[in-house]
Amino acid sequence: MKNPYYPVETVVEDVIVETPTIKTFVLAPSRPIKFKAGQFMQLTVPGCGEAPFTPSSSPSVAEKMEITILRTGKVTEALHELKPGAEVGLRGPFGKGYPMEKLEGKEALVVGGGVGLAPLRSLIYALLENPKKYKRVSIRYGARAPEELCFRRQYDGWSKAAPNVDFTNTIDVPAAGWTGRVGLVTTLLDGLDLDLDNSIAVSCGPEIMLKFVTLKLLEVGYKPPQIYLSMNRKMSCGMGKCGRCNVGHYYLCVDGPDMCYDKIKHVPNVFG
Amino acid sequence: MLNPRPRLTDRVKHRYYHKYDYLVQSHGAVFCTGCGRCIDTCSAGIDMRESLRTIKETAGSKKA
Numbered sequence: 001m002k003n004p005y006y007p008v009e010t011v012v013e014d015v016i017v018e019t020p021t022i023k024t025f026v027l028a029p030s031r032p033i034k035f036k037a038g039q040f041m042q043l044t045v046p047g048c049g050e051a052p053f054t055p056s057s058s059p060s061v062a063e064k065m066e067i068t069i070l071r072t073g074k075v076t077e078a079l080h081e082l083k084p085g086a087e088v089g090l091r092g093p094f095g096k097g098y099p100m101e102k103l104e105g106k107e108a109l110v111v112g113g114g115v116g117l118a119p120l121r122s123l124i125y126a127l128l129e130n131p132k133k134y135k136r137v138s139i140r141y142g143a144r145a146p147e148e149l150c151f152r153r154q155y156d157g158w159s160k161a162a163p164n165v166d167f168t169n170t171i172d173v174p175a176a177g178w179t180g181r182v183g184l185v186t187t188l189l190d191g192l193d194l195d196l197d198n199s200i201a202v203s204c205g206p207e208i209m210l211k212f213v214t215l216k217l218l219e220v221g222y223k224p225p226q227i228y229l230s231m232n233r234k235m236s237c238g239m240g241k242c243g244r245c246n247v248g249h250y251y252l253c254v255d256g257p258d259m260c261y262d263k264i265k266h267v268p269n270v271f272g
Numbered sequence: 273m274l275n276p277r278p279r280l281t282d283r284v285k286h287r288y289y290h291k292y293d294y295l296v297q298s299h300g301a302v303f304c305t306g307c308g309r310c311i312d313t314c315s316a317g318i319d320m321r322e323s324l325r326t327i328k329e330t331a332g333s334k335k336a
Contacts, residue, residue, distance in 0.1 A: 233276075234276055236276070243286070243290060244276040245276075246286065246289075246290070246294065248294065248297075249289075249293065249294035249295070249297040249298050
């Protein structure tokens, strides 16, 4: 029997510095790994540990995988020390991923916060690959400061990808030299010009941001079944066994990590 | 070792929810085998059956 805990040997091909605390790792697994946007991988740093990450690259490329990682704990600190050529391991993919079929023919609202744009970039690649399948793709993104905006070089490309695609970003507090919008990402949801009845919102970011984005979306008229949240907690086994990632009776690693808010809205302290 | 539930209250809660609620919802069965070892070993003398009775009686009220 195939051992689900055995990782695929993978070489770090390149390391791209996105922000002072975020790096993108271009990974070349020894055999192609097919994944869907939003599904996550378990990335092993030999001798250090394993942690769950969602690829930030296009799901239609299986030979290479990009994972964008914020330096925040033991494993991610070790990752940030890695140089091209280093060997790591990948298990997965796990979870269901984003509801791609549900988005077809709809107005997709993508709301990202900080490094939360990483999993969403995979979704954006998938959406922009065939923008005609969706009525509209609206991307709203917020970060703390200008230097913390992820994937800066790509924003222009996204907003120009198709006539039905738009991109807006904001930073939390004013900064010298910044001429764009200032305010939390929820301020980008004021006065939405989307056809709300025919829209699905997908959000990823820190739990506190997911909470306020959800409240805002409900306030402007979204219904719980129209809201999908990338909960992405510390999933461990990936197979619904260990119970680390429970949200109510759901396991994020099997039923998520992108959960429909309608399914989890009754869970006490759903946002941690 | 990182604990996915850093607060003791969350861990205790998860223990009850897991055995008597989550798995009832997802698998349709209570996942306590009823061996009674937890009652024998608990140094604080907590009887899960008692706790469950209290939970049942106070469910829905703010008193719990």
